Amino acid sequence: xxxxxxxxxxxxxxxxxxxxxxxxxxxxxxxxxxxFANAYVLEVATTALLYVVLCLGLNIxxxxxxxxxxxxxxxxxVGAYTTGILTAEFGFNFWLSIPVSMxxxxxxxxxxxxxxxxxxxxxxxxxxxxxxxxxxIIARNLDITGGASGLVGIERPEVFGFxxxxxxxxxxxxxxxxxxxIFVCLSVERSRMGRAWFYVRYDEDAAAGxxxxxxxxxLQAYMMGAVIASVAGCxxxxxxxxxxxxxxxxxxxLLILLGVVLGGMGxxxxxxxxxxxxxLLPEVLRxxxxxxxxxxxxxxxxxxxxxxxxxxxxKRV
Amino acid sequence: xxxxxxxxxxxxxxxxxxxxxxxxxADIKIGIVAPMTGQLASEGQxxxxxxxxxxxxxxxxxxxxxxxxxxxxxxDACDPQQAVTAGSKLVSEGxxxxxxxxxxxxxxxxxxxYGDAGVPFVIIGANSTKLVAANQGNAFxxxxxxxxxxxxxxxxxxxxxxxxxxxxxxxxxxxxDLAKLTxxxxxxxxxxxxxxxxxxxxxxxxxxxxxxxKSSGADAVFWTAYHAGGALLTKQLRQAGFQGGIVLGDxxxxxxxxxxxxxxxxxxxxxxxxxxxxLSGAADFKAKYKAAYGRDAGAYAALSHDVGDLxxxxxxxxxxADQKAIVAALKASDFKGxxxxxxxxxxxxxxxxxxxxxxxxxGKWVAAE
Numbered sequence: 001x002x003x004x005x006x007x008x009x010x011x012x013x014x015x016x017x018x019x020x021x022x023x024x025x026x027x028x029x030x031x032x033x034x035x036f037a038n039a040y041v042l043e044v045a046t047t048a049l050l051y052v053v054l055c056l057g058l059n060i061x062x063x064x065x066x067x068x069x070x071x072x073x074x075x076x077x078v079g080a081y082t083t084g085i086l087t088a089e090f091g092f093n094f095w096l097s098i099p100v101s102m103x104x105x106x107x108x109x110x111x112x113x114x115x116x117x118x119x120x121x122x123x124x125x126x127x128x129x130x131x132x133x134x135x136x137i138i139a140r141n142l143d144i145t146g147g148a149s150g151l152v153g154i155e156r157p158e159v160f161g162f163x164x165x166x167x168x169x170x171x172x173x174x175x176x177x178x179x180x181x182i183f184v185c186l187s188v189e190r191s192r193m194g195r196a197w198f199y200v201r202y203d204e205d206a207a208a209g210x211x212x213x214x215x216x217x218x219l220q221a222y223m224m225g226a227v228i229a230s231v232a233g234c235x236x237x238x239x240x241x242x243x244x245x246x247x248x249x250x251x252x253x254l255l256i257l258l259g260v261v262l263g264g265m266g267x268x269x270x271x272x273x274x275x276x277x278x279x280l281l282p283e284v285l286r287x288x289x290x291x292x293x294x295x296x297x298x299x300x301x302x303x304x305x306x307x308x309x310x311x312x313x314x315k316r317v
Numbered sequence: 318x319x320x321x322x323x324x325x326x327x328x329x330x331x332x333x334x335x336x337x338x339x340x341x342x343a344d345i346k347i348g349i350v351a352p353m354t355g356q357l358a359s360e361g362q363x364x365x366x367x368x369x370x371x372x373x374x375x376x377x378x379x380x381x382x383x384x385x386x387x388x389x390x391x392x393d394a395c396d397p398q399q400a401v402t403a404g405s406k407l408v409s410e411g412x413x414x415x416x417x418x419x420x421x422x423x424x425x426x427x428x429x430x431y432g433d434a435g436v437p438f439v440i441i442g443a444n445s446t447k448l449v450a451a452n453q454g455n456a457f458x459x460x461x462x463x464x465x466x467x468x469x470x471x472x473x474x475x476x477x478x479x480x481x482x483x484x485x486x487x488x489x490x491x492x493x494d495l496a497k498l499t500x501x502x503x504x505x506x507x508x509x510x511x512x513x514x515x516x517x518x519x520x521x522x523x524x525x526x527x528x529x530x531k532s533s534g535a536d537a538v539f540w541t542a543y544h545a546g547g548a549l550l551t552k553q554l555r556q557a558g559f560q561g562g563i564v565l566g567d568x569x570x571x572x573x574x575x576x577x578x579x580x581x582x583x584x585x586x587x588x589x590x591x592x593x594x595x596l597s598g599a600a601d602f603k604a605k606y607k608a609a610y611g612r613d614a615g616a617y618a619a620l621s622h623d624v625g626d627l628x629x630x631x632x633x634x635x636x637x638a639d640q641k642a643i644v645a646a647l648k649a650s651d652f653k654g655x656x657x658x659x660x661x662x663x664x665x666x667x668x669x670x671x672x673x674x675x676x677x678x679x680g681k682w683v684a685a686e
Binding site: 047245 | 353355391392398401408421422423425445447451490492494515
């Protein structure tokens with residue numbers, strides 16, 4: 001790690017140091033929030049953190065590797081349903097269900113990714129869109145996934161004998177997950193793999209020309225995104241205690257993608273900001289009543305109009 | 318440019334804040350949770366209006382136990398995630414009780430929130446049987462559950478002499494529950510299920526389903542989902558020359574069904590919750606509703622109004638705004654409203670089914686003989 005850090009160009013090292021302070025300030029705010037907020041604010045903040053994790057995961061696929069994925073909610077569903085089925089139907093411990101979910105997401109990622117990642121952007125988008133719908137429809141029709149009503153009575157996780165019950169417990173759980181995800185993203189962004197993704201995103205042929213195996217680079221990005229979404233899904237299932245296919249629609253995939261694009265593809269603070277906005281905007285506008293979707297849409301359009309590269313874009317673009 | 322954008326953003330955010338804080342500072346707050354946006358916004362609006370009417374009437378008589386009642390509406394958009402935030406918003410605002418809930422999938426994850434907070438919750442529309450199992454004792458189903466509707470459906474099929482039925486749902490919790498239960502009940506009663514199909518919400522073209530229904534030789538189609546899809550399916554079935562009967566689940570009970578289906582809707586049966594038009598004592602309510610909101614009262618208006626009255630009645634009998642006392646009072650309810658009798662079983666479901674078949678005649682729903 002230290003070797004990696006010192007090998008950074010001076011400019012980047014400076015950026016890193018400059019973003020450290022605001023980052024720590026934001027973290028401090030996030031840590032003390034439950035002291036001041038009521039259950040509703042915490043519920044919304046937890047949703048925002050869930051979207052931070054999901055958007056960061058999708059950012060690896062879309063932002064770093066440049067693969068347009070329209071079915072990302074499928075991996076979220078794989079995680080949620082794996083935890084749901086294992087804990088509610090087979091009495092597994094919640095924590096044991098996480099590695100199983102990660103493996104399941106990896107397998108799903110390979111099944112869908114290996115044959116399709118040879119495709120270029122538009123075709124890949126169509127295949128992933130189909131994949132997202134397939135997963136949702138399978139979940140809706142199998143008995144083991146509870147059919148259309150979904151699963152109820154999902155086990156609440158325990159940490160050293162302490163059971164996560166209240167919304168603030170889940171808030172902290174999601175905060176830890178979000179921090180872990182940010183850490184993972186920061187590390188891979190500056191790794192050999194991250195640079196390979198960056199080249200693939202710019203020019204696949206040139207990347208292949210300098211010796212990058214473009215299919216395996218893309219597959220790695222796809223699987224890493226899948227694993228992050230599945231872990232988010234595990235925690236989501238535990239928090240909701242009841243999951244149904246309605247949570248994993250095409251709209252959900254779009255919303256996650258919206259967070260990535262809105263914030264600024266490929267840039268971690270941008271994506272975090274975008275994710276928070278996607279979760280917050282509908283809640284802030286609750287007072288607008290039935291005009292809520294309209295006002296949300298206008299606000300989003302305005303952002304895209306004035307900040308076409310996202311609110312906090314990647315300067316390398 | 319950037320400055321003007323910032324101003325716009327601030328203005329929008331402020332407008333939102335001002336509107337949220339407008340909820341009045343009365344003594345007792347009742348939360349209404351319903352789909353105010355999205356495909357089912359029309360039903361949600363009806364629920365809100367009708368509950369408010371009941372509360373306003375109670376306030377005009379001096380409120381309950383000397384306190385005025387205010388309502389707070391929270392939009393769940395029939396989405397599980399939004400329902401959870403809407404629900405916890407109501408709980409955080411300190412509501413005494415909550416009424417509403419249309420989509421079972423969205424109501425299910427909220428039961429825990431209301432249960433943990435001990436808030437009395439009367440569910441108006443949602444009626445999946447899974448709600449009964451997930452109930453922590455504070456929730457009450459004011460609508461008949463799906464199995465009760467299945468019984469009414471099978472009775473109608475037998476009366477009309479249908480022998481082979483095609484059952485079609487939209488794949489969500491509510492409609493597939495109803496489809497499954499009805500198919501089982503009809504098979505047990507000696508009937509045959511000719512086809513069992515699932516469509517996608519928001520679909521426009523039902524030709525694949527229509528073809529399957531026609532080739533299956535079904536005497537009748539039973540559509541268990543909502544009016545938007547039901548109206549299109551009816552139209553396309555009739556356009557394709559399907560002559561058999563069409564029976565609709567209670568999710569189709571909306572004036573919009575007849576508007577969209579037009580002449581194709583003629584002769585279609587509907588398993589209706591007590592609709593305003595068909596209730597003898599509801600003419601006065603109907604006129605008042607139209608005068609107050611400038612639109613006809615929809616399917617769940619009468620039941621929503623009853624639930625509004627029921628919660629006021631329960632608070633009066635509890636003689637306090639104590640939530641445990643209200644839950645106990647609700648359990649002991651013996652209430653006669655516009656839509657019929659509300660008495661709860663020990664599982665907090667209705668004792669008697671409130672479904673009854675109606676038929677479309679001359680662009681209107683009338684009671685089926």
